[in-house]
Amino acid sequence: MPTTIPLMVREKRNLTGTAEYGTNAATTSEKVMIPVKGMTCAACQARVQRALQATPGVLDASVNLMLKNAAVTYDPMVTSPMVLVEAIHETGYGAELVAQDQSAFDEQEAQDRAQEEDYRELRHKALWSGSIGLLAMTLSMPLMGAAEADVHGPVADPFMRWVMESMTPTIRAVAPWLYTFTPWVLSYALTLLVMGWAGRHFYVRAWSAFRHHSADMNTLIAVGTGAAFLYSVLATVAPKFFLNRGVLPDLYYEAVVMIIALILTGNALEARAKRQTSAALRRLVELQPNTARVVRAGAEVDIPVNDVQSEEIVIVRPGERIPVDGAIISGTSAVDESMVTGESLPVEKQPGDRLIGGTINRTGAFRYRATTLGSDSVLAHIVKLMRDAQGSRAPIQRLADQVSGIFVPIVLSLAIATFVIWFVTADQAPAMRAFAAAVAVLIIACPCAMGLAVPTAVMVATGKGAEGGILIKGGESLQRAGQINTVVLDKTGTITEGRPTVTDVVPVLGTEWSETDLVRLVASIEASSEHPLAEAIVRYANEQSLPLATADSFQSVTGRGATGMVDGAALAVGNEALMADYAVDLTAVKEEVERLAGEGKTPMYIAINGKLAGLIAVADPIKPTSRDAVQRLNRLGLTVVMLTGDHQRTAEAIARKAGIDRVVAGVLPDGKVVEVRRRQQAGEVVAMVGDGINDAPALAQADVGFAIGTGTDIALEASDVTLMRNDLPGVVSAILLARRTMRTMKQNLVWAFVYNVVGIPVAAGILYPAFGILLSPILAGAAMAFSSVSVVTNSLRLRRARVA
Amino acid sequence: MSMMEWIVIIGGIAAMIWINWYFFLARQPVSNAGIDGEGVQEVAIVVEGGYHPAVVSVKRDRPVRFVFDRRERSGCSEEIVFPGFGVRKFLPAFRKTRLELAPAQTGNFEFTCGMSMLRGRLIVQD
Numbered sequence: 001m002p003t004t005i006p007l008m009v010r011e012k013r014n015l016t017g018t019a020e021y022g023t024n025a026a027t028t029s030e031k032v033m034i035p036v037k038g039m040t041c042a043a044c045q046a047r048v049q050r051a052l053q054a055t056p057g058v059l060d061a062s063v064n065l066m067l068k069n070a071a072v073t074y075d076p077m078v079t080s081p082m083v084l085v086e087a088i089h090e091t092g093y094g095a096e097l098v099a100q101d102q103s104a105f106d107e108q109e110a111q112d113r114a115q116e117e118d119y120r121e122l123r124h125k126a127l128w129s130g131s132i133g134l135l136a137m138t139l140s141m142p143l144m145g146a147a148e149a150d151v152h153g154p155v156a157d158p159f160m161r162w163v164m165e166s167m168t169p170t171i172r173a174v175a176p177w178l179y180t181f182t183p184w185v186l187s188y189a190l191t192l193l194v195m196g197w198a199g200r201h202f203y204v205r206a207w208s209a210f211r212h213h214s215a216d217m218n219t220l221i222a223v224g225t226g227a228a229f230l231y232s233v234l235a236t237v238a239p240k241f242f243l244n245r246g247v248l249p250d251l252y253y254e255a256v257v258m259i260i261a262l263i264l265t266g267n268a269l270e271a272r273a274k275r276q277t278s279a280a281l282r283r284l285v286e287l288q289p290n291t292a293r294v295v296r297a298g299a300e301v302d303i304p305v306n307d308v309q310s311e312e313i314v315i316v317r318p319g320e321r322i323p324v325d326g327a328i329i330s331g332t333s334a335v336d337e338s339m340v341t342g343e344s345l346p347v348e349k350q351p352g353d354r355l356i357g358g359t360i361n362r363t364g365a366f367r368y369r370a371t372t373l374g375s376d377s378v379l380a381h382i383v384k385l386m387r388d389a390q391g392s393r394a395p396i397q398r399l400a401d402q403v404s405g406i407f408v409p410i411v412l413s414l415a416i417a418t419f420v421i422w423f424v425t426a427d428q429a430p431a432m433r434a435f436a437a438a439v440a441v442l443i444i445a446c447p448c449a450m451g452l453a454v455p456t457a458v459m460v461a462t463g464k465g466a467e468g469g470i471l472i473k474g475g476e477s478l479q480r481a482g483q484i485n486t487v488v489l490d491k492t493g494t495i496t497e498g499r500p501t502v503t504d505v506v507p508v509l510g511t512e513w514s515e516t517d518l519v520r521l522v523a524s525i526e527a528s529s530e531h532p533l534a535e536a537i538v539r540y541a542n543e544q545s546l547p548l549a550t551a552d553s554f555q556s557v558t559g560r561g562a563t564g565m566v567d568g569a570a571l572a573v574g575n576e577a578l579m580a581d582y583a584v585d586l587t588a589v590k591e592e593v594e595r596l597a598g599e600g601k602t603p604m605y606i607a608i609n610g611k612l613a614g615l616i617a618v619a620d621p622i623k624p625t626s627r628d629a630v631q632r633l634n635r636l637g638l639t640v641v642m643l644t645g646d647h648q649r650t651a652e653a654i655a656r657k658a659g660i661d662r663v664v665a666g667v668l669p670d671g672k673v674v675e676v677r678r679r680q681q682a683g684e685v686v687a688m689v690g691d692g693i694n695d696a697p698a699l700a701q702a703d704v705g706f707a708i709g710t711g712t713d714i715a716l717e718a719s720d721v722t723l724m725r726n727d728l729p730g731v732v733s734a735i736l737l738a739r740r741t742m743r744t745m746k747q748n749l750v751w752a753f754v755y756n757v758v759g760i761p762v763a764a765g766i767l768y769p770a771f772g773i774l775l776s777p778i779l780a781g782a783a784m785a786f787s788s789v790s791v792v793t794n795s796l797r798l799r800r801a802r803v804a
Numbered sequence: 805m806s807m808m809e810w811i812v813i814i815g816g817i818a819a820m821i822w823i824n825w826y827f828f829l830a831r832q833p834v835s836n837a838g839i840d841g842e843g844v845q846e847v848a849i850v851v852e853g854g855y856h857p858a859v860v861s862v863k864r865d866r867p868v869r870f871v872f873d874r875r876e877r878s879g880c881s882e883e884i885v886f887p888g889f890g891v892r893k894f895l896p897a898f899r900k901t902r903l904e905l906a907p908a909q910t911g912n913f914e915f916t917c918g919m920s921m922l923r924g925r926l927i928v929q930d
Binding site for chain 1: 817842885893
């Protein structure tokens, strides 16, 4: 019974990011990760590894000293994880089979908590500093028009001055007592409070970064607000110093408070939006139930899900969530797997069928055996894959990365240049204007928008993909998937059901063998083969209750067929090439072969004792969704190609049914890579879609490899996109999603660049000579706060993108 | 041009030169990884407004264990990303977080915060 969990992707990261290929993983193997205690050196590691490798049924064992664990691939028919643990115990080291560290889950949950706290704190500080800012502004009202009575000039910030001038008559009427004392002392105190409490982290981080020769957004905010504050303090305590030099001692207290309040507001909104980008991932993490009902000592007990052990019997009732991965032992049910695979209809489950932890049992009650746990479970793999994907970089981001690396020091230089130019050229209040413009430049510049432009889009897109059962490996895969212009589809298991059935058995005219004889003999040979076509013939013989004979000297000839001896007769079953090897004359069935192939069936020749005895035809019906998906791919302007090892006529017939007009037939397994490479050399951006049986190298060679539903570990490792559902619509959705994401990334990057390229010169006063426009530092603060929020918000729009 | 203006011009130019020298040209010290008893290269990095040390040198083909000690709550530094290794890790505030890599190629590899603002460099040598 094949129980390989398709998502058990071994992490084989290396710098080149290439996957290593072994032989195709046998479908009857399972993997388990066993924590080993007590290893201290390479000798311990070697001892445990040797012991495991010597255990019957172990196909591969690798012990990692650094991570203190053993990764074992074993044949579940021969051995079990319990036996493996025993083997480790015998070497003198400790090992136990518990649900492993759910690092991907834990990490995601911890990150969510941290982001939530971050958001709350920012919101709290933003509200308080905003309120204090308004209070400081109100207190400063008397300064308006008080220029002649007080040494201090009118409020320096042009925006603030406008607000205050408009409000002064009202304030004078409502609170005349405000005009009875000098308010700057209070403004000073309130500003200090906001800077020292709400905005403290800007200064602390800026200083910390500065000490290590780096600069970030905090540097800009700290320098901008810090300079404005110091200037105001100096103007407060030593106004004469300014007056003697013909400069008005301006005050920026309210401006500092308002800038900090606005930036904190922006940060809070950004934190909230950033949390939403990983909402899909959070929903996946929340799928994991907390408890499981298991059978222990003959009784049913509820235990924490992390205590479930491999091989334990778990009981699930209708309506409950399935706690861990496993395989049904008894009972049947329909299971809702939509949250993991995107399959909207409940899936019927029989004994032997695989279950995914986190999915919902709808109708029946059943018992099942737990298989993979903790960080080896399907859900944990999806979470890990998504976390890695969301942290990956898309190539499109390189320019933004390079720019943000040099951005802050350049902005600091521009602010200084702005100050100098204004100071030298302005004819009125040069110092005040120079200062306001320099501060505005520092405050308006926003490197965060550039930094967030691509990652937020990648996060939302990978989350949205996962909700539809499309797991995208990362930003680079996403970007390439958006550029695909050719889709190469493997036929068997991708376009077709991958479950061939026998349709015709045709004995040659005048032969001594009947239809039943031919089926029985061929099935006896094919019983030793693992080929899907062979399985179809054996199944057909079983359905007819034909007793199979023992085959001797069975030989499978790759890409041709099989040979062997049954009941003293020498059989060869396969294609034209195999018959040519045995010099079998095929003229008698030429027309019949043409007819069968024309119907999309795969005819196989049967030669007995060197003479043609008949034909057996097998057909693999196409999936109901294939034709529509191909049409949609065509409508997207993509070239669709079908690859198959079938005879040209058969291939063309199937392609016709699927609506594909480009067919490459007669391809041997290693020919798939060649075909993909040939198209790439012709300048096409090629996607390869396969179920991973024999096509892992082609998946890896393609610009984007799609591993479909029933894929093997190797295929998943080699692919860029994993489709949890076993049909083609996922390919269409993935390409649509990738294209939409690319568009969003470009919009974000253009916005982030244009915002800074336009915003900084405007803040510096470039519009002043022609239009008399000067930007207030407060408005600059508002613009900066909302520029990064707008980037995240634009990425969040992807959640509503229609890709189905 | 008044005296004051000249002072401002010269001061401004000097400040710009200094800023560019300080952030782009001033050399950052390279710190070498230590080796623990099991032959694993250990690198301790403090995360606080940046990475300290920010430039780390390690040997190729030997596992490297980073211990990131994040001493702040700023959302900016909550993630560490090694783009060349396809690794992204969440660093809880005020905790030490381990991260293991196995560099198989020599060269310079950047590590950054989740938003590419804070940067460090991993130098892998033979």
